[in-house]
Amino acid sequence: MNNGLEDVVAAETQLSHVNGEAGQLIIRGVSLDRLVAHARYEDVVTLLFSGLFEPIADAAEFGRRLGQKRVEIFAHVETIDRDLLALPPVDVMRALIARLADGDDLDTALMLLAAPAVFLPAVLRLKRGETPVAPTPALSHAADILAMLGARVPNDAAVAALDAYLVTISDHGLNASTFASRVVASTKAGLTSSVLAAISALKGPLHGGAPGPVLDMLDAIGTPDNAQDWLVRALDQGERLMGFGHRVYRVRDPRADALKGALKQLVAAEPANRDRIELAEAVEQSALAVLRLRKPDRPLDVNVEFYTALLLDALKFPRDAFTGVFAIGRTVGWLAHAREQSLEGRLIRPRSVYVGPLPQQAA
Ligand code: COA
Numbered sequence: 001m002n003n004g005l006e007d008v009v010a011a012e013t014q015l016s017h018v019n020g021e022a023g024q025l026i027i028r029g030v031s032l033d034r035l036v037a038h039a040r041y042e043d044v045v046t047l048l049f050s051g052l053f054e055p056i057a058d059a060a061e062f063g064r065r066l067g068q069k070r071v072e073i074f075a076h077v078e079t080i081d082r083d084l085l086a087l088p089p090v091d092v093m094r095a096l097i098a099r100l101a102d103g104d105d106l107d108t109a110l111m112l113l114a115a116p117a118v119f120l121p122a123v124l125r126l127k128r129g130e131t132p133v134a135p136t137p138a139l140s141h142a143a144d145i146l147a148m149l150g151a152r153v154p155n156d157a158a159v160a161a162l163d164a165y166l167v168t169i170s171d172h173g174l175n176a177s178t179f180a181s182r183v184v185a186s187t188k189a190g191l192t193s194s195v196l197a198a199i200s201a202l203k204g205p206l207h208g209g210a211p212g213p214v215l216d217m218l219d220a221i222g223t224p225d226n227a228q229d230w231l232v233r234a235l236d237q238g239e240r241l242m243g244f245g246h247r248v249y250r251v252r253d254p255r256a257d258a259l260k261g262a263l264k265q266l267v268a269a270e271p272a273n274r275d276r277i278e279l280a281e282a283v284e285q286s287a288l289a290v291l292r293l294r295k296p297d298r299p300l301d302v303n304v305e306f307y308t309a310l311l312l313d314a315l316k317f318p319r320d321a322f323t324g325v326f327a328i329g330r331t332v333g334w335l336a337h338a339r340e341q342s343l344e345g346r347l348i349r350p351r352s353v354y355v356g357p358l359p360q361q362a363a
Contacts, residue, residue, distance in 0.1 A: 011174055011182065011348075015048060015336050018173035020248035025255065027171055036258045041141050041166040041329075042066070045113065048171060048336040052343065053106040067137030069114035070144060076100075076115075077122045077132050085126055090324040092123045094199045102190030104342055109335045112195050116331055117141060120324040121148035124317075142166055145328065150316065157269030158315055164262035165311055168255050169304065169326060171333030173248070177201040177208070178330075178337050185338035186348040194338035199327050208326040212319040213242040214309035217283070224282030231283070231290045241287050243306030245298075252301045259307035266314055273314045280310050 017026040025032040028047050035044065042059040045066070049056075056062050076096055084092050096119045100111060122132035125148075133148045142163040146154035172178070181198040185191070202208035221230045231241060246253055267273050284302055291300040312322050341348070 011341075013174070013337065013340060014051075015333070015340060016171040016173050018248050020246070020250050023249055023251035023254050025172065032168065032254050032258055036164055036167050036261070039167055040163050041170075044167050044170045045332050048332050049106075049109070049339075052336060052339040053109060056106075063140060064137070065110055066113060066141055067135070067139070067144070069110045070118050070135035070141075071137050073111065073114045073118045074122075074132075074134050077118070080123065080126060085123065089120060089123050089127070089321045090199065090203050090327060093119045093324050093327065094196060097192065097199070098196055100192050102192040104188075104190055104339070108191045109339070112191055112335060113141075113331055116324065116328045117145050118148065120321060120328060121145060123324075124149060124321055125151075146315070155269070157266050161262045161266040161311060162315055165259060165308070165325075166329040168258045168262075169308075169329040171330070171336065172255075174337075175207070176204075178334055181334040181338045182341040183348045185341040186344075186346060188342060191335055191338055195331060195334055198330070198334040202327055202330065203323050208323045208330075211243070211305045211309035211312065211322040211326075214306055215313055215319050217242050218276070218279055218309075221279070221283055224279055227279075227283045227286040228290065231287050235290065235294055241291065243309065244287055244291060244302055245300045246303045249301065249303070250299045253303040255304040256302045256307050259304065259311050263307055263311045263314060266311070270314070273310075276310060276313070280306070 015028060018024075019026070027035055027044070028050075030039075030047070039047070040059070042063040046056065046059045046062050049062075056065065076099065079099070080092065080096070084095055087095070093116055097112070097115050100115060101108070118135060125132050130151075133151045135144050136147055137144075139147060139153075140159065140163065143154055143159045146158055146162060174182070177198040180201040181194040184194040184197040205213070217234075221227050234241065263273075263277065267277055284306065288301065308326070309319075309322065312325055313319065317325055
């Protein structure tokens with residue numbers, strides 16, 4: 001019987017490559033450690049969009065156009081009503097983006113980069129009973145997100161930390177949400193539809209929903225000397241340790257170290273979070289030792305969510321907003337993949353492998 005697999009081919013992409021054995025992430029030919037050291041969010045957008053949309057002079061021009069889009073998008077904030085606000089932040093964000101026009105051009109792409117960055121801070125402020133803060137187009141994307149969240153110009157260390165986060169998570173091969181984005185793009189539905197599908201895939205706890213539970217785990221452990229007993233008990237109860245393990249990486253997720261570096265720099269400037277980091281490092285070491293012992297055949301190491309949780313907490317994002325911040329950073333990757341797919345012009349239509357019963361032959 002034809003098992004339907006002859007059509008299954010790996011998607012070709014020029015955008016990013018995840019080498020799970022070597023623990024390396026390459027974005028458009030540049031390795032993540034280099035990118036985090038030298039690029040800001042606007043540079044990475046320029047890099048990922050190059051050749052896919054009409055050319056923009058440079059990252060500074062991108063920044064200017066993105067700033068204008070944040071201002072335009074802010075007009076939609078007043079449509080947020082009480083019913084919408086009762087939903088989790090990422091769901092409010094998705095509902096607001098669903099009201100935006102679809103399209104396949106640079107203008108739509110810039111609008112979709114601006115939308116989550118404007119909507120999330122506004123939603124968080126409204127949930128706290130505060131008035132939303134309008135964007136400041138002259139600020140960088142990272143600085144403006146923090147300014148819209150906290151209603152004052154953020155300090156340089158906080159901006160650098162959020163910028164490093166946005167760069168680090170900008171793209172990551174054909175993960176579940178990016179695949180969802182490409183599938184929708186392949187039908188020519190438009191970039192807004194692609195981003196909506198991607199957010200829906202992202203919000204699940206096995207994808208972008210893990211960092212909140214990482215903080216819950218650290219809270220429950222409380223002090224470094226409690227780590228080993230707590231972790232052993234959790235595994236005895238059949239639980240998974242949040243922030244550990246990955247489908248592709250068989251070694252340490254390179255994004256974890258990029259974020260740990262950003263967090264350490266932030267803590268050097270704002271020592272308030274020092275205890276939290278010491279606890280996290282103790283939990284990381286204990287978890288790695290316990291997992292090696294319990295799962296000797298399965299290399300399990302720290303993943304991006306572990307230090308995401310600490311970094312976003314230190315930047316004062318509430319834990320139920322972490323998935324939304326992830327969406328702010330990953331939208332550029334979703335858009336680049338969607339556009340690459342739509343330019344390729346081929347419908348993604350994998351065939352399933354039928355394992356059900358066959359019709360009975362007439363006697
Ligand atoms: N803690 C404890 N055990 C884990 C584990 C974790 N975080 N991740 C995987 N394992 C174990 C599984 O229990 C399984 O053990 P078994 O063979 O004895 O049953 C084995 O490792 C393989 O698990 P599997 O589910 O096949 O791995 P996967 O590649 O499908 O899982 C994740 C990838 C990310 C879903 C998984 O590692 C996980 O659930 N991690 C915690 C959630 C998380 O941090 N998600 C964010 C990912 S970026």
